[in-house]
Amino acid sequence: xxxxxxxxxxxxxxxxxxxxxxxxxxxxxxxxxxxxxxxxxxxxxxxxxxxxxxxxxxxxxxxxxxxxxxxxxxxxxxxxxxxxxxxxxxxxxxxxxxxxxxxxxxxxxxxxxxxxxxxxxxxxxxxxxxxxxxxxxxxxxxxxxxxxxxxxxxxxxxxxxxxxxxxxxxxxxxxxxxxxxxxxx
Ligand code: 2AM
Numbered sequence: 001x002x003x004x005x006x007x008x009x010x011x012x013x014x015x016x017x018x019x020x021x022x023x024x025x026x027x028x029x030x031x032x033x034x035x036x037x038x039x040x041x042x043x044x045x046x047x048x049x050x051x052x053x054x055x056x057x058x059x060x061x062x063x064x065x066x067x068x069x070x071x072x073x074x075x076x077x078x079x080x081x082x083x084x085x086x087x088x089x090x091x092x093x094x095x096x097x098x099x100x101x102x103x104x105x106x107x108x109x110x111x112x113x114x115x116x117x118x119x120x121x122x123x124x125x126x127x128x129x130x131x132x133x134x135x136x137x138x139x140x141x142x143x144x145x146x147x148x149x150x151x152x153x154x155x156x157x158x159x160x161x162x163x164x165x166x167x168x169x170x171x172x173x174x175x176x177x178x179x180x181x182x183x184x185x
Contacts, residue, residue, distance in 0.1 A: 003050040007048055059109065063108075
């Protein structure tokens with residue numbers, strides 16, 4: 001079977017995707033960049049690149065064994081990376097649970113041959129792409145909070161000029177070992 005372009009990520013609740021799309025339209029002029037469609041708004045935990053089916057399967061097994069509680073994510077920061085042309089939404093203080101989850105997934109990915117950038121992990125949701133000109137960022141004061149209680153493995157499909165992200169599997173974030181629950185008498 002062919003390789004797939006994969007990444008682990010946190011998806012946003014539908015209502016938050018809609019709120020962010022409205023806020024983005026009010027905040028950035030049309031010429032600032034190309035908006036990411038609502039359904040594609042997500043926060044990447046670990047980018048895997050092109051992955052063979054066996055490696056994908058192994059990483060999914062490892063992901064299913066992760067035992068850690070959910071956490072609240074506060075989206076209260078925005079920035080612009082001119083070189084990749086990305087305008088993003090992020091958090092002033094990343095929750096420890098988020099950093100722990102990303103670090104574990106990235107370490108497992110690296111051990112299975114998926115290149116991991118040496119750049120420190122900067123959690124973000126890409127709002128605009130092709131944003132290569134200077135962009136006026138909104139003043140601090142915006143804030144959304146949501147509870148993260150699952151994470152997913154996504155495949156990135158490109159067809160007819162469009163990128164679509166497809167969740168292949170999702171796992172709960174819970175402090176109880178799901179295997180222990182299943183095997184309890
Ligand atoms: P971006 O939004 O900052 O571009 C699917 O492409 C997801 O994986 C996106 O969130 C994207 O981040 C991220 N991604 C794509 N290529 C990547 C790379 N080479 N290194 C790290 N993350 C990457």
